Structures are given as C-alpha cells and as structure tokens.
C-alpha cells in the first residue's frame with residue numbers, strides 16, 4: 444500500500460479574535476504537533492473524548508481551516524504551498540461526511556441539488572439529463588430510490604439523510620473521505636446499516652477514510668488502524684487489533700476499559716480516571732495526561748513523552764510505554 448496522506452507536525456491554536464472589550468479568552472491549543480500517514484484505501488480511525496481535537500484535525504486535513512504550523516501532503520503534494528488552481532483540484536480528492544449532513548444546507552434545496560453540489564462545483568455534472576442520471580446512480584449506490592431526488596431534506600429520516608450525505612461525498616470519486624462522527628446521532632440499529640454501507644463503498648471504490656468517532660465499538664468494526672488523541676496530541680497509534688488487544692498507553696487502556704462492548708470476551712475492570720479533561724487552553728506541563736494518569740511520576744510533569752515506536756507499526760507517547768503493553772506490565776508488577 445502506498446502513502447496517500449502525510450501529516451507532519453500539524454498544529455492549530457485558536458485565538459480569541461472577538462471584537463468585544465475586556466480580557467481576551469486564552470488561546471486554545473486544539474491540535475498539537477500531530478504526525479501520521481494514511482495509506483491508500485485504508486481506514487484510520489481517530490478516537491478520544493469530546494474536545495480532544497478530532498474535528499479540528501479532520502478540518503485541517505481538508506484545509507477547511509489553516510494550520511498554525513505543520514503540513515499536510517496529499518498524493519505527494521503539499522497543500523499549504525500549492526497554488527489556488529492545484530488546491531482546487533486537490534479539494535476534489537478529499538471529501539467530508541458530517542454528523543449532520545444537512546446542517547449547513549438550505550432546507551429548500553432538492554436532494555438532487557444537494558448530492559450534485561460537489562459535481563457542480565467542479566464543473567463535472569454535464570447536461571441536465573446527465574446530472575439527473577448521475578444523481579440517480581449515486582442514490583441507488585447508497586440504497587435509496589432514484590425517485591427521491593426531487594424531495595426535500597425534511598422528508599427523510601436520520602439514516603436516509605446520512606445516506607444522502609455519503610452519496611454527495613462519493614459523487615466526485617474522491618481518494619480520501621474524512622467522516623466526522625457519521626453515525627453518532629443515529630439509532631444503534633441504523634448505525635450498523637450506515638457503517639456497513641460506508642465499508643462496502645470503501646471496498647468497492649478503494650478510497651481511504653479518516654473515521655472520527657468516540658464510540659470504540661463502532662471503530663472496531665470499520666478501522667484498519669486507530670489513533671488515540673488526548674488534548675490535541677496523538678498518544679497512541681497502531682493496528683486495530685494491536686491497540687484493542689493490548690494498549691500501550693494508559694489513556695487508551697482507560698478508554699477501552701470504559702467500553703467493554705468494544706472488546707467482547709475480555710474481562711477487565713473499569714479504570715476510572717481522576718478528574719476531567721483539562722482545558723486545552725491550560726494544557727498540563729510534560730505529559731498532558733499526567734493529571735489523570737494512574738502511572739504518573741515526577742518525570743511526567745517535567746518531560747513531554749515523544750510518540751515513539753514500541754513495536755513495528757505501533758507508536759505510543761508514554762514514558763513507561765515499553766515493549767510490553769500496559770496490561771501485561773501491570774500483571775507482572
């Protein structure tokens with residue numbers, strides 16, 4: 444498999460730019476020094492608690508927002524240095540599926556207009572008839588009757604709306620789709636249908652996903668690799684079975700212990716983390732996780748652990764991430 448997306452030292456700080464008088468809110472460090480690769484045709488899931496920077500990372504990859512530092516290279520081309528025309532072409536390669544596919548769209552537009560919007564934007568929709576045929580094909584691909592194309596969004600259920608959002612994303616034949624919590628607003632029974640659809644389309648068309656989710660059971664179903672984020676940083680990344688089977692970072696272990704349905708057949712006690720996630724405008728010194736970590740020592744307050752390879756294809760950012768996973772290390776102690 445070849446590399447499709449290369450992310451290097453990506454960071455985003457949000458500054459308070461409001462015009463109001465009085466003290467400004469402190470800057471928010473939403474994404475901090477993130478590096479990873481996405482291979483062609485793979486599903487990389489990004490997990491972590493609310494506010495850890497998952498959506499910001501997704502939006503940075505699509506260049507919907509500008510990074511504060513670092514770069515995103517897509518298909519060998521650096522998004523930040525390419526000219527406007529090349530960037531526009533690149534935009535076609537990368538599409539997004541949102542939690543609420545119609546959140547930012549006018550309820551008065553027809554489904555055909557919504558699905559064909561990326562095609563229209565890139566001048567690919569052809570004649571009126573060709574456009575309707577393409578939309579009909581796309582709707583069928585996502586399991587909806589072509590006759591739905593003249594209806595309005597309000598006539599559809601959550602699952603149907605998400606199917607329409609997926610049809611729209613695949614309309615321009617992208618090589619990479621960022622799916623930001625695509626099923627978290629849906630009923631559990633519908634979630635499985637949409638995940639299966641996303642997986643079938645991905646296998647058929649060969650694009651890659653960055654699949655953002657907080658539900659570890661959903662991620663287990665679809666991901667090839669998993670990246671775990673905490674306060675803007677990746678703390679662990681590796682193959683799904685490696686990460687779920689034997690986490691190397693205490694935060695991953697705690698997340699998994701709180702989601703027993705993600706690891707059927709495994710019996711391990713729930714690890715209750717102390718306190719809340721600190722504010723991203725006041726990230727603790729050293730290891731950001733140390734204030735809640737059951738293994739933290741004085742070293743963790745002093746030095747930020749780098750993300751290092753702990754076994755082939757597997758990286759973790761913990762001073763105590765050795766060649767042995769946390770659970771085995773605990774049992775040995």
Ligand SMILES: Nc1ncnc2c1ncn2[C@@H]1O[C@H](COP(=O)(O)OP(=O)(O)OP(=O)(O)O)[C@@H](O)[C@H]1O
Nearest residue numbers: 457471473491492493494495496497498499500723
């Ligand atoms: N435009 C913005 N301006 C200021 N702060 C922002 C902005 N967008 C995000 N943030 C902040 O950046 C941090 C990361 O947010 P982000 O939405 O990326 O996290 P998340 O992991 O996707 O969370 P959730 O699952 O709740 O969406 C949060 O503290 C959030 O409040």
